[in-house]
Amino acid sequence: MARRSEHSQEEIKKMILEAAEDIVQEYGFSALKVRKIAADIGYTVGSIYMVFTGMDDLIMHIKARTWRKLRICLEQERTEQITVQGVEDMALVYFDFTVCNKGLWSMLFEHQLPIGKVAPEFYMAEYQQLVVSVALLLKELDIQCSDAQLHQAAQILLSSMQGVCMQLAIQEGTRENIELAKAQIVFLVNCLMRGWINGVN
């Protein structure tokens, strides 16, 4: 056996990523195992180590893809706006993404590299692209501040939304809890934006 060549390395890589993402979405991060992935794509465990250096490598790729999906989601819903309402809309798209992709989104924080290991460049770059994307949205508000300040505001906005969404992800996803968290996101963004604009001028 061996030497099948039914799929290119690139195809196998994609199959692994998608199979792994399906598992995480359906059963949660704690259910993600190499043997399960291999079985799902019809290969053996060894083949996964042909295209990824190990589980951490695979996981970091999935995490990078999740940040990318989220960013694209946010950018698609964007219109030319000038008001705080546009930021609130963005926040609600972010919120919906975390609800619809609870497993993948939770994994962003459930998985942490062992102490000492730093996140790979491609992962950091993907997250930075999200920050930049949000900073560009804030720029349209025409608030009098530097690009560095815009960047920091985008970071804080993202981090704080993340905290509220996390609290929901931990709880049971009942309709009541979701509505409550959604109200918190709206409250958070409104206070934050009002306080920010108020403080600058």
Add this chain to the structure above:
Amino acid sequence: MARRSEHSQEEIKKMILEAAEDIVQEYGFSALKVRKIAADIGYTVGSIYMVFTGMDDLIMHIKARTWRKLRICLEQERTEQITVQGVEDMALVYFDFTVCNKGLWSMLFEHQLPIGKVAPEFYMAEYQQLVVSVALLLKELDIQCSDAQLHQAAQILLSSMQGVCMQLAIQEGTRENIELAKAQIVFLVNCLMRGWINGVN
């Protein structure tokens, strides 16, 4: 062998908790293993299952203790204040706690029970006590709003701070990163409080 009775069940429980917390603090959550805990306290693995139903049970107890430590930390630093400054001080104590207890604090979010399993009552209660404690702090600001609104504001404040602290916990804890995150906490709390007070009146 067996039947030592050198320590009471309660003593063993405490030894396990403290040994486990030391491991998490020094080597991170991913290094927490039953065999390591047992070796550190001079017992065998089986003894851990005498006082905890399993790893998840032990971990939930540690997480509850971490929330409690954080709450006590916040309450100790509290003075009779009326200004937003008092809230900022509280946020900075929270921040310092997460920096000094990076391993334990990160574990609060790295560990999640398998899908379907709900957190035990004692854990939920401990977190709720923290929320109530912060709500009582906000109450001293004498803002015109209901207790329910105070409670929600406390939840949002805690969640959003958590998001910013998490972002730091993920990164390398260089002095520069710590100072940057601290500035973000100050910025977040100020904007949030200003926006909140401004919105109510």
Add this chain to the structure above:
DNA sequence: ACCTGAACACCGTTCAAGT
């Protein structure tokens, strides 16, 4: 060159067997 699958070291959990 590609892929297998057995082997390895390690993990959480259980439980019959000792004192």
Add this chain to the structure above:
DNA sequence: ACCTGAACACCGTTCAAGT
């Protein structure tokens, strides 16, 4: 009653051996 430690099922990772 308390505690042991061997056994079990499962995990991520490696790599000699097949085609």
